[in-house]
Amino acid sequence: MNQLDRLYRIRDMLQVRGKVPIASFLRELEISRATFKRDLEILRDRFHAPIVYKAFERAYQLEPQGSVGPRFELPGLWFNQQEALALITMHSMLLQLDQAGFIGPHLNPLIDRVETTLGGSQTPRDELRKRLRLIAHGKRTSQLRAFQQIGKALLERKRLQIRYASRSKQALSERKISPQRLILYRENWYLDAWCHLRKGLRSFSLDLILDCQTLTQSCKELSEKQLDDHAVGGYGIFSGAVIATARLRFSPERARWVRSEQWHPQQKQTIDKDGYLLLDVPYSDDRELIMDVLRHGDHVEVIRPQILRRKLIETLAKARALYVQSKLS
Structure with a gap:
C-alpha cells in the first residue's frame, strides 16, 4: 500500500469509526509506529487534518472543523476501472428512478453520497452530471409490471x-x-x-x-455454486451446460479490438502467424453468439463447429437475398 492510499485509509477509519486506537492503524495498515507517525504528520501539516489524540480513550479522532481556517481536504483521487464503472452505473440508475415514486424522497441523500464519492467536495454537482454519461443501448422500453x-x-x-x-x-x-x-x-x-x-x-x-x-x-x-455453474456454462444471457465451443477467426485489423474483449469467462485466444485472432468461446445456445458474430461482418469467420458455420452461412445468404430483391424492385 503506497503512502497516498494509507492517508485515505487513515481518514476513512477516523470518519467511519470516530475514535481509533493506534494499534488498529498499525494492524490494519500493516505499518510500523514510525511510519504511522510520519503519515499523521503529513495529514496534519500538509492537508490540515484536525486529528487529535485523546489520552483518556487512548485513541485518535477527527475534531469538528470550524468555519475559520484551512479546510481538511485530501487531493482528488480517481478510481480504477471496476470502481468507476460501479459508481457511474449506480449514479445513472439513481437519477433515472422516478423521483415522485414511493422511494423518491429518500433518494437524494444516496445520490449526494455517490456524487461526493465520485467528485469529492470540490466538484459541483452540475459539473459532475455534465461530465459523466452512461449510454444505454438496446434497453427495452416496456414497463416491468411485477x-x-x-x-x-x-x-x-x-x-x-x-x-x-x-x-x-x-x-x-x-x-x-x-x-x-x-x-x-x-x-x-x-x-x-x-x-x-x-x-x-x-x-x-x-x-x-x-x-x-x-x-x-x-x-x-x-447453492451458489449451482447458480454460478449454470451462468458460466452458457453464452450471454443464455445459461445452461456447454454444448459446444465455437472457434472464431478475426481479421488482423479487427483483432486489435477483439483481443481485449471478454466474450466469455472461459474463452481462449491465440494470434496465428498471419496476425489473425483465433477466439474459442463455449456456448449452450447459439442465438446471442450468432448476433455478436454478425456485427463484425466480413472481419470474422466461424471455423467450427460445422453446425454453427452452416447457420451463419444460411443467415448471411438470407440477408443478401433481401438486398438483392430490394435492388431489383
Missing part, C-alpha cells in the same frame, strides 16, 4: 406463480417458480429461477412476465 413483487419474493424466499410470454415460442404459459437471482444484463432485467414446470433452472426476461402472484410456499433453494 418488478417490486418479484424483488420482494426473491428476498423473502417465496415462490411465485407467473404468466410468461415467450418470444421464441410466441406462446403464453403459467409457471410456478422459485426465484434465485435478479440479473441486469445489457440494460435489461432477467430473473434466474427454478421452474417447477420444467424442473430446472431457467432465465426469465422481466418484461415478459405479464402477471405475478406470490405464493405461501418457500423457495426451492439452490
Whole structure:
C-alpha cells in the first residue's frame, strides 16, 4: 500500500469509526509506529487534518472543523476501472428512478453520497452530471409490471406463480417458480429461477412476465455454486451446460479490438502467424453468439463447429437475398 492510499485509509477509519486506537492503524495498515507517525504528520501539516489524540480513550479522532481556517481536504483521487464503472452505473440508475415514486424522497441523500464519492467536495454537482454519461443501448422500453413483487419474493424466499410470454415460442404459459437471482444484463432485467414446470433452472426476461402472484410456499433453494455453474456454462444471457465451443477467426485489423474483449469467462485466444485472432468461446445456445458474430461482418469467420458455420452461412445468404430483391424492385 503506497503512502497516498494509507492517508485515505487513515481518514476513512477516523470518519467511519470516530475514535481509533493506534494499534488498529498499525494492524490494519500493516505499518510500523514510525511510519504511522510520519503519515499523521503529513495529514496534519500538509492537508490540515484536525486529528487529535485523546489520552483518556487512548485513541485518535477527527475534531469538528470550524468555519475559520484551512479546510481538511485530501487531493482528488480517481478510481480504477471496476470502481468507476460501479459508481457511474449506480449514479445513472439513481437519477433515472422516478423521483415522485414511493422511494423518491429518500433518494437524494444516496445520490449526494455517490456524487461526493465520485467528485469529492470540490466538484459541483452540475459539473459532475455534465461530465459523466452512461449510454444505454438496446434497453427495452416496456414497463416491468411485477418488478417490486418479484424483488420482494426473491428476498423473502417465496415462490411465485407467473404468466410468461415467450418470444421464441410466441406462446403464453403459467409457471410456478422459485426465484434465485435478479440479473441486469445489457440494460435489461432477467430473473434466474427454478421452474417447477420444467424442473430446472431457467432465465426469465422481466418484461415478459405479464402477471405475478406470490405464493405461501418457500423457495426451492439452490447453492451458489449451482447458480454460478449454470451462468458460466452458457453464452450471454443464455445459461445452461456447454454444448459446444465455437472457434472464431478475426481479421488482423479487427483483432486489435477483439483481443481485449471478454466474450466469455472461459474463452481462449491465440494470434496465428498471419496476425489473425483465433477466439474459442463455449456456448449452450447459439442465438446471442450468432448476433455478436454478425456485427463484425466480413472481419470474422466461424471455423467450427460445422453446425454453427452452416447457420451463419444460411443467415448471411438470407440477408443478401433481401438486398438483392430490394435492388431489383
